[in-house]
Amino acid sequence: MNFFDLKNISERYIELINPISPEKILTIGRVLGLNQDSRVIEFGSGYGEILALWAENYGISAVGVDIREHACQRAEKKMKDKGITDRIEIVCRKGAEYEFEKHAYDVAACIGATFIWQGYRSTIIAMRDAIRTAGKLVIGEPYWLTENIPLEYAKEEPGVYTEYELLKIAREEGFDFEYVVRASLDDWDNYESRNWYGLIRWIRDNPDHPDRREVIDHLHKSQNEYVRFSRQYMGWAVYVLTPGEAVSSHLSHSV
Numbered sequence: 082m083n084f085f086d087l088k089n090i091s092e093r094y095i096e097l098i099n100p101i102s103p104e105k106i107l108t109i110g111r112v113l114g115l116n117q118d119s120r121v122i123e124f125g126s127g128y129g130e131i132l133a134l135w136a137e138n139y140g141i142s143a144v145g146v147d148i149r150e151h152a153c154q155r156a157e158k159k160m161k162d163k164g165i166t167d168r169i170e171i172v173c174r175k176g177a178e179y180e181f182e183k184h185a186y187d188v189a190a191c192i193g194a195t196f197i198w199q200g201y202r203s204t205i206i207a208m209r210d211a212i213r214t215a216g217k218l219v220i221g222e223p224y225w226l227t228e229n230i231p232l233e234y235a236k237e238e239p240g241v242y243t244e245y246e247l248l249k250i251a252r253e254e255g256f257d258f259e260y261v262v263r264a265s266l267d268d269w270d271n272y273e274s275r276n277w278y279g280l281i282r283w284i285r286d287n288p289d290h291p292d293r294r295e296v297i298d299h300l301h302k303s304q305n306e307y308v309r310f311s312r313q314y315m316g317w318a319v320y321v322l323t324p325g326e327a328v329s330s331h332l333s334h335s336v
């Protein structure tokens with residue numbers, strides 16, 4: 082099984098694929114001032130839950146881009162069931178290869194998927210081209226809770242920064258942090274254990290599946306990592322980035 086096959090199994094009972102609640106996603110929408118004139122693009126949109134919440138509550142129009150066929154199908158079905166296909170388009174493609182309309186969006190979001198451009202800084206640089214002059218970026222990203230991370234764990238997560246480093250990189254790229262919505266330990270527990278719940282049900286329902294052992298190993302490995310390391314050393318937050326002086330002038334020249 083590849084990584085995405087395992088995700089399709091573990092996420093069977095999950096709509097938001099991050100340690101965050103629908104209420105917190107709505108808070109971010111309010112901070113952004115989303116309304117029916119807002120145009121949003123989300124890279125790595127998963128099951129489309131964030132866009133659906135913002136469409137239903139604030140009336141946005143949006144494009145969601147995700148590489149995974151299974152996620153796109155679930156997202157498209159969700160939009161159909163909710164009657165919002167006229168406002169939300171799902172594009173099944175590698176995020177970095179999607180040719181978006183430049184400087185056409187009020188918000189560009191990448192929530193838990195900066196690996197699309199191999200990291201946080203390159204995500205800011207890539208999404209900067211998508212927003213209008215006063216547009217905002219929304220980035221969901223893990224960060225180290227301390228500078229003393231066990232080497233064994235740090236080696237596994239080379240692209241993770243401290244939160245102060247995330248702040249400095251945003252400034253270097255011309256943005257200020259306008260708002261942060263942080264995952265609580267409850268959000269983490271909820272997200273991680275909902276993945277376990279999906280895996281355990283699949284293992285129970287597929288006693289003769291040839292890949293069952295692999296799924297059990299994946300469950301145990303992810304539980305070990307969470308209980309031993311992530312729960313103590315890794316934070317996660319969504320940052321709203323607003324153009325600082327430098328980028329405002331850069332954008333007003335380029336639009």
Ligand SMILES: C[S@@+](CC[C@H](N)C(=O)[O-])C[C@H]1O[C@@H](n2cnc3c(N)ncnc32)[C@H](O)[C@@H]1O
Pocket residue numbers: 096097098099124125126127128129130131146147148149152174175176177191192193194196197
């Ligand atoms: C952690 S999930 C976040 C989904 C969504 N933002 C949410 O919070 O519910 C990351 C998503 O990125 C997608 N993904 C992974 N690599 C990608 C790529 N190269 N281009 C676009 N999407 C990608 C995965 O399929 C997955 O749905």
